[in-house]
Amino acid sequence: MEPHSNDVNHNDEENDVENLGESDGREEEKWSTLSERNMSMRMPLLRKRTNTTSQIAVIGANACPIESLDYEMIENELFKQDWRGRKKVQIFQYVFLKWGLALLIGLTTGLIGFFNNIAVENISGFKLLLTNKLMLQGSYFKAFLAFAGLNITFAAAAGSLCAFLAPAAAGSGIPEVKAYLNGVDAPSILAPSTLFVKIFGSVLGVSAGFVVGKEGPMVHTGACIANLLGQGGSRKYGLTWNWLRYFKNDRDRRDLITCGAAAGVAAAFRAPVGGVLFALEEAASWWRSALLWRTFFTTAVVAIVLRSLIQYCWNGKCGLFGQGGLIMYDVSKEVSSYGSYDILAVIVLGLIGGVLGSFYNYLVDKVLRTYSVINEKGPSFRVLLVIIISVLTTCCAFGLPWLVSCTPCPTDTTHECPTIGEIGHYKSFQCPPGSYNDLASLFLTTSDDAIRNLFSNTIIREFQMSSLYIFFVTIYFLGIITYGIAVPAGLFIPVILAGSVYGRIVGRVFHSVSVLDTGLFSLLGAASFLGGTMRMTVSLCVILLELTNNLLLLPLVMIVLLISKSVADCFNRGVYDQIVKLKGLPYLEAHAEPYMKHLVACDAVSGPLVTFSGLEKVETIVHALQSTGHNGFPVIGEPPFSESPELCGLVLRSHLLVLLKAKYFSKERRLSGRDILNKFSPSDFAKPGTGKGLKLEDISLTEEEMDMYIDLHPITNASPYTVLETMSLAKAMILFRQLGLRHMCVVPKSQGRPPIVGILTRHDFMSEHILGLYPHMRQHK
Amino acid sequence: MEPHSNDVNHNDEENDVENLGESDGREEEKWSTLSERNMSMRMPLLRKRTNTTSQIAVIGANACPIESLDYEMIENELFKQDWRGRKKVQIFQYVFLKWGLALLIGLTTGLIGFFNNIAVENISGFKLLLTNKLMLQGSYFKAFLAFAGLNITFAAAAGSLCAFLAPAAAGSGIPEVKAYLNGVDAPSILAPSTLFVKIFGSVLGVSAGFVVGKEGPMVHTGACIANLLGQGGSRKYGLTWNWLRYFKNDRDRRDLITCGAAAGVAAAFRAPVGGVLFALEEAASWWRSALLWRTFFTTAVVAIVLRSLIQYCWNGKCGLFGQGGLIMYDVSKEVSSYGSYDILAVIVLGLIGGVLGSFYNYLVDKVLRTYSVINEKGPSFRVLLVIIISVLTTCCAFGLPWLVSCTPCPTDTTHECPTIGEIGHYKSFQCPPGSYNDLASLFLTTSDDAIRNLFSNTIIREFQMSSLYIFFVTIYFLGIITYGIAVPAGLFIPVILAGSVYGRIVGRVFHSVSVLDTGLFSLLGAASFLGGTMRMTVSLCVILLELTNNLLLLPLVMIVLLISKSVADCFNRGVYDQIVKLKGLPYLEAHAEPYMKHLVACDAVSGPLVTFSGLEKVETIVHALQSTGHNGFPVIGEPPFSESPELCGLVLRSHLLVLLKAKYFSKERRLSGRDILNKFSPSDFAKPGTGKGLKLEDISLTEEEMDMYIDLHPITNASPYTVLETMSLAKAMILFRQLGLRHMCVVPKSQGRPPIVGILTRHDFMSEHILGLYPHMRQHK
16 A cells, blocks of 8 residues: 555465465575565465465455554654754653553543443343343243344344454454554554444444453554554544654554553453553563553553443443443452362363363464455455354354253352343243253353353352353354454453363362362363463463452462463464464564574575665655665765765655655755755654555656755664674564664675665564575474 | 673772862873773762762772673574584473573572561560560560660671671662663672571561561572572582583573562562562563563462461461461451542542652662761671661660550450550550550561551551651651661561551541541552652552452552652652662663763774784783773684675673683684684583683783684674664663673774774763763753
8 A cells, every 4th residue: 555665565466375385496586586575575374384275365454565663763863953952841742742642542441441341231131131031931932033133133233344344353453463563564453443343343243142252352442542542633634733743653652552452451351450461461572661650550540440430330320231341250258278189170270271272272273264265255255254153153052051951049049040130140041930041041141241150159069060061162162263253353251261161160070179169260260271372471360360359369370370371382372473473464573483593684685775875866766766665775875975985874765755745856966954954844754644654656756856866864864773794683683673673784794895785674584584595494493 | 800890890999089070071081091991980979979078988889890791692603503503402401491490499589588587577576575574574674675685686696797798788689689680790799698698687687676678688589599599509519510501691690580589579578470570660671571471480489389388387386477477468358449539538648658758768868878988987887887776776666655645445356455465456565454555566566567557457546646656757767777787678668667657647637538448548658658769660569469469459559659659750769779879880771861862872982992803812812801801802804814804793701711721722823613613612601600700810821822823703702783883872772771782882884994993881871981071961961
């Protein structure tokens, strides 16, 4: 879409896909020509490891380019002059706005999180109450029709929104946010339309009874809100605020989006500390102490907003939203002393969680690859897939409870049995009065309530073992086949549900020797399965503690998480990492691959280098911008303006376009930097929102103008990061990632050569590129 | 002490101190000569900002050099060959050991933390019981003698240990650990003797009734344990373990010490998640996701060890250690709903905490500067100071309770009144039966119990307002004058004590309008004062939540911390940052100073550069090592071995010394690299513990040998980090800190010049150095 964003480009033409991976020699040749290298950076997914010829397409990605983000602090003369002249009041403005935006992000995310909950509780509640009423009247078929009809309607609505309006809103969104914070801007991932669909699609999807959570989408929603607020309204509607110019760069935007992601988790789980830790452990690739402080502030605001709203809604003022909303499974009253048998049980749980979790990831990967074929066929096919899955889910939920026998109501419970309202432990379903259907209590309720029922410590034998087995298998596989359809879908809830069921099963097995409550086993099961799929540790631990409000469980939750993560790590990667890879986002890992230690920086540099002179002809610049997709060009100072050729720095495509647009040229080849400094202000070079940048096609130049010169010095970043050509590629990659760069200059180690050897960009560090250039390195992999 | 460690050197000769800061011109001249620059890097404290002539010495630092640490991954041919040949089993060994060490650190720290508590509870308990008994018998003077005698004996013992055996063990230790993780190795800060004194000195100091905590020392203890375990025993006693060779570098050691610091907090507060966050927020300057995971594992082990031991001791098996030990102020039963008045009260608390906290820091700074004069006079003076403070503390604790009137025992309490045992709310002191002395209940008890009394929600009017005022003023100022004496002294407990008292006072003021309990106000007061002095946020919040076991307080604690930190930040810096600066440790801040944006990298480079040729004469090397204090030397490849002069990389002093010691020379000037690769293994170049390295004086060379050549290529780090000479100094500094470097090469931007311009080290980024070179930059400060 944008010509200046092709350094990591995405091209999924069919023939390209077909050609890939078949001949490394051919590929190497292809890479070596510069324009092709830039025009057809392939997605990792497109590289086929196996020899199957089935075409695998990229999920949810269009032909739009994936843009790299530049977290480097650009220091050119123009910006430096601005810093020097920056007044105290401007610095105050900046700090004030920074915190103000954090406050706004917290407020908005908190409100939306609450709205989500109210909407889901009311819509689902209405659906369930209606079904329940019809069941009690004995009209089983009518009940099924109402249940299925509403489910499929909601599902179709959510699917259509997602498929037609914002395909990027499908799925959890956490992988995309993670990739963004790593420096990869996938197309329209943080756009307003995505935000809209994410919010309403998520409400409809959860209400449709899908085995999906609203927690992952909340994280994405938080990030979208942060992005939108940071952009300061819409230029289209004239709603821009000049103060926000400070935030028009990737660096400040990243900070805001980190806060947004944290706020999302905080809003989803009412876990402010967990939110901060989630942003730190899972979402962000880059962190600093100051950000901790700001993220914490944002999540604190979310916590306060949620608390106030819940207090407001306490007495039924918000419809069916009462105790049910905003998951909070209070287990603080339960016993928390434990013996050696309990530890053994916990270890068993951890092991099972690890194995089940990695198998889950494996299956999710397979299903996503299959779905991508269907999804690529068009929006209608996507909606169709959504409806099929909805029908399947509905049939399971309504059909399976018929398989189990009714359980007589317990006599020693304080809960009403069978349940009359929409929340409760004992759904009567088809059972006669005085008994309940335990499987219906799990299936025909919201996920939050099902989890609350599983965590409850009221009665040990509340659920029959057979019901638990049926529920576990159903939820495990429904969760897998539901993720990937065109509906905003979080993974937390399906995983917690499945985990807490097998936790309860294990608890029953260990019942005779363990002093722990079965409800606690459910919690530990959920922890182990979360650890096995998501591979987070501290953040999951804190989120679970904040959910359950019992700190004394900490050691047990820690052991479970450590074991399940360690076991699962032996088999495959975390589910989010897997999805990032599958989506073909060029994510930079925290660790370099072993073979990178055997290569040096200049080995990865490919294609002829395009450089500009400090005083460059307009024609040369326009030609370079047209013929390459590069985003940054080294500027070389040449005699007579310097004694010998010297590296002045790096000039960005977007900055060049601003100069070209303003037609600030001079007829002679002379230094006109001072005038440029006076004529332009840094805000002229501010980065606009995605897809709104200047394009080369917008600029028309006469032949006379093409013959003139531009003085590039004032807009050249004189502080580019450099590495020696002999720097090992592994070290260069870590540096690149740690600093969040888009370009890294490779400089020669000896004299008598041009002052720059080449430029490394994100795609040069991708395994696909390097192993394409050096196929023999595969053995070191 | 070590010749190869002078790049950040410390020289506190008197004349040097006197000369400083008087004439910037003279100073600039002095800096410009290389040898002086290296031999007399001054400490920040020594630079006098004002014109007072009083000599300020560095606290706790001897004439030993402060060594910079090198967190860079050294990549030379020798190491690369080792990686290539590294077998699967060795990689497994490394991973296994990494986790094994984390386990060991957790175990040991947990055990020591528990031992500390048992010892303190028993010693203090004995003392308090004895005093109580004598008081009940009416022998007030005898009681005072016993109380004072024991206090002063313990104090003198702690002071002597600290002053004579390990001066580095004085104080909290957190600033030193923080500096270490920033890359500054202060002399013997992690030595075994320091560990020994830290443990026993802390027990004695706390038992002596000083207003000090054992929490800060626990962090230091954890770090020392980690360092000791990482070094793999003592070479002196032949107790080395070859497997640990992988950890003989600064990088792996830093990771271990980060785990150790986290384990320390976890052991001190029984707060495993808080420990991880503390290490992340306050201690570490550098973090990565993998470390989060390992730190979490370590603190989980600590939590489990503590839990098991406490369960073991539950029934009085550990003497007086019962409920009292290991602070855990359970407030989970208290009400947690609150209204707008409560929020107002909380805001007031935050404001007070911010002001009191910054004033506390200001006074601590002043007191430390005064004490340093006394401490410099010798160990005996240090012990004397300890005894004086002990006498003062004893008089306050025993004398002040006489000032208040007795309170009649409440009738509606479940606690016995007056208290018989050593723990309890109602100390009788001089009061007749049926009444108690509320001030004695605070003074004549352990700090942990005093805090528990203040946090308790039993009776609102348990303490008279006058008692609270007296206690607050006494503790506030005793805390200030106690920190800085030669005793291991944590700041957490004094701050929590003072904070919870004024929290209770504010609670009483708001009593009529607030629904919050007075005990909760105490907790919030403690939070606000902690925020005001230490300026941590997330970690303090989590530590407090783990201490009090009530997650529903989270929003309130968050607000209090945010306000108190923000307010206090307007006045001065956090207490630990202040102490780091005061100790003269060359700490690199996370942010560059504004004036650094106006300078470029080569502006900060000073002195002629000493480089070696790829094949260098032994004599040249020996001379360079003798005449400079540099730790790293650039290696330049020259014709005929390369086409033109080229930068091969950087060679370290310690590596050169190994080659010199082995006398691996060749008569002719030829490449003998391959042989070196065969003869040496990477473990020959492993970094030994502090002060154990090879010294130039250990090596004797004949004249013939001096005429021979060394091939430096195999031991040259071919991947040094470089910056262009035109890189802004601010960016260079951030890069330097972010990568944890010791040397950074500055390369020229143009051709026809030597391939390296200079080297930047830690001291080149210190304000003192830069402002010495460019005094006019002061205006930009």
